[in-house]
Amino acid sequence: MTDTNSTTGRPLAVALKAAKARAAKAQAAKARVADAEYKAAIEALASSDEPRLWDVYEDGYYATIEASSADEALEIALEDFDRSNRSTDEGTVWVDIHAHCILTDERSAEGRITIDPDEPACVDDGGHDWQSPYSIVGGIEENPGVRRHGGGVLIDECCMRCGCRRTLDTWAQNRSTGERGLHSISYEPGCYAEALDTR
């Protein structure tokens, strides 16, 4: 049987193999230096206050902003968030966001945006008069308008001027994360209007 790896009597092949090994070693050493330089460059930028680009994420990519630190990036992201494109028809909504630096791989803490629905208009500019008369909001007499809801309560209140219902839910759930026990506010205009009329 012939040993195909044998280099006996083949000095040029021996030299080639040695050169190849040296080249591989040199390449690895070069890569290590470049790697260390890259890491140092990341460190330098990350520990500096030089403005750098950050991608902001909510469920997915949301926007790109410029900031000098992870804390500042989160602050700007929270400030710049457009609350108007979220429907609060079914009550409060929550959006969790964070920022990630493209160059340094830094990640900000998670920030939460709570968007409560706007209070609907009352009969005039006088504003709502929120009360909890047992005869209207029901529940138990000692604690009108309060019902158990999971680990919390639902609290109904009535505007004595326009009959709008305001409900505070202390066991609300963020549908996109499943998190429970959040505080949600919702309104139902005219809900108690009839009850107010017949009092």
Ligand SMILES: [Zn+2]
């Ligand atoms: Zn009102």
